[in-house]
Amino acid sequence: MRLKDFIGTDVKYDVTALAADEELAREIQTILIELEILGPPVDGIFGPLSTAALHRFQTKTNCQEPGYLGETTAIKLLEVKPADLSVPTPLLKTIKSTVFKSKPIQSSELSDSEKQAIEEGQEFEILAYIQVRNHFRVALRSQYFNSSAIWYVYEQHIEIYENNQRIYPVARPRTVRLDVPYKSQLDNWYNPTGSCNVTSLAMCLEYLGVSPKYGQLEDELYEYALSRGYSRHSPYDLARIVRDYQRRDVFKDNAKIEEIQDWLVGGNPVVMHGYFTYFGHIVVAVGFDDAGFFVHDPYGEWFSTGYRTDLSGAYLHYSYRLIRRVCMPDGDFWVHFISR
Numbered sequence: 001m002r003l004k005d006f007i008g009t010d011v012k013y014d015v016t017a018l019a020a021d022e023e024l025a026r027e028i029q030t031i032l033i034e035l036e037i038l039g040p041p042v043d044g045i046f047g048p049l050s051t052a053a054l055h056r057f058q059t060k061t062n063c064q065e066p067g068y069l070g071e072t073t074a075i076k077l078l079e080v081k082p083a084d085l086s087v088p089t090p091l092l093k094t095i096k097s098t099v100f101k102s103k104p105i106q107s108s109e110l111s112d113s114e115k116q117a118i119e120e121g122q123e124f125e126i127l128a129y130i131q132v133r134n135h136f137r138v139a140l141r142s143q144y145f146n147s148s149a150i151w152y153v154y155e156q157h158i159e160i161y162e163n164n165q166r167i168y169p170v171a172r173p174r175t176v177r178l179d180v181p182y183k184s185q186l187d188n189w190y191n192p193t194g195s196c197n198v199t200s201l202a203m204c205l206e207y208l209g210v211s212p213k214y215g216q217l218e219d220e221l222y223e224y225a226l227s228r229g230y231s232r233h234s235p236y237d238l239a240r241i242v243r244d245y246q247r248r249d250v251f252k253d254n255a256k257i258e259e260i261q262d263w264l265v266g267g268n269p270v271v272m273h274g275y276f277t278y279f280g281h282i283v284v285a286v287g288f289d290d291a292g293f294f295v296h297d298p299y300g301e302w303f304s305t306g307y308r309t310d311l312s313g314a315y316l317h318y319s320y321r322l323i324r325r326v327c328m329p330d331g332d333f334w335v336h337f338i339s340r
């Protein structure tokens with residue numbers, strides 16, 4: 001298979017299929033090396049580093065084909081030239097002595113071959129990174145430990161830079177408000193009193209450039225969930241819906257308020273689960289200030305006595321005290337970090 005063979009087709013290759021096609025792997029590696037996203041050699045082995053480099057290319061070119069190679073990515077790989085694409089290599093710096101781990105767990109639970117001690121002040125070029133629980137999973141660009149370039153590192157022990165600017169941890173402004181469109185669930189065709197979930201997803205997806213194929217996006221998502229056998233009450237199925245619509249959804253069941261603030265600073269909305277009603281309810285965080293979150297509540301405005309559905313739920317200010325009491329009474333905070 002060659003990249004040109006994907007054009008005009010619906011063929012999609014996941015990582016397993018890419019790894020099984022040496023000719024295609026070599027072609028993609030050659031392009032990524034030319035673009036200075038991947039380091040040599042061209043070996044036809046599409047492993048974790050090649051996968052990370054391809055994902056970084058897709059992110060920088062807005063391919064919107066997460067997790068697979070399809071026509072859009074193939075066209076961009078064939079057309080993009082080094083002069084057209086500026087992809088600065090991210091730099092990871094250790095600000096404390098730490099441990100690179102094969103899994104995001106306590107290092108004491110790992111064998112010696114599954115961890116590597118790293119001193120404070122070390123710098124590593126990385127191909128890709130993603131937050132996993134309270135760790136970052138990183139793909140080192142050119143360094144290997146115990147024959148691996150893929151490692152987890154505790155988030156509070158590192159900083160990440162791009163173009164000499166620190167991008168993690170994010171320097172937070174005091175106030176953020178995103179221009180996320182507000183949608184009320186009460187005008188939905190399907191289950192208007194019980195469709196906060198798809199309505200919240202619709203707000204985020206529309207903000208991220210998704211348009212409905214017909215009618216209201218929230219009603220379309222409701223029908224889509226039914227047709228796929230997805231449960232609107234399962235956070236994992238909600239994340240599948242977002243991914244099926246070609247956007248990212250990182251669901252965490254132990255998120256922190258500070259993580260949500262950082263995500264909002266990055267210009268992306270957050271869907272939060274809570275017990276505003278007896279059966280549970282979902283709202284969209286669209287900003288914050290020193291005292292609380294600005295939220296789009298699809299059901300109206302919440303009061304301790306219940307909901308006022310005659311009031312708009314747009315840009316409500318829900319205090320951090322309220323959020324801790326209603327959304328994380330047992331310390332667990334169910335959150336969807338949504339982005340392109």
